[in-house]
Amino acid sequence: MYLYVAVAITFAITASVIAYSKGRNSLGWFLAGLLIGPFALVVAALGPVAREGIFARCGSCGEIVRAEATVCRFCNRPLGSDVPDNAQPEEAA
């Protein structure tokens, strides 16, 4: 029983650290590690943040905005891949 608890806590801490390093909810992944052990490690290690599909980073001001937004609510610039943030004419100087 002690061994199981020690292993579960080890997985929980590891999943928490992985989740934190990837911008996820570290407390939630700590609990997930307690419950599902190594599976939490695998899921936590997968790709970037899970909420990436819901939120996107504004290319102009760097703030987090909703992915379906067409105009940034912070800087009011249009969002989308057709608006590169490094295409300012000043760069040619």
Ligand SMILES: [Zn+2]
């Ligand atoms: Zn912006």
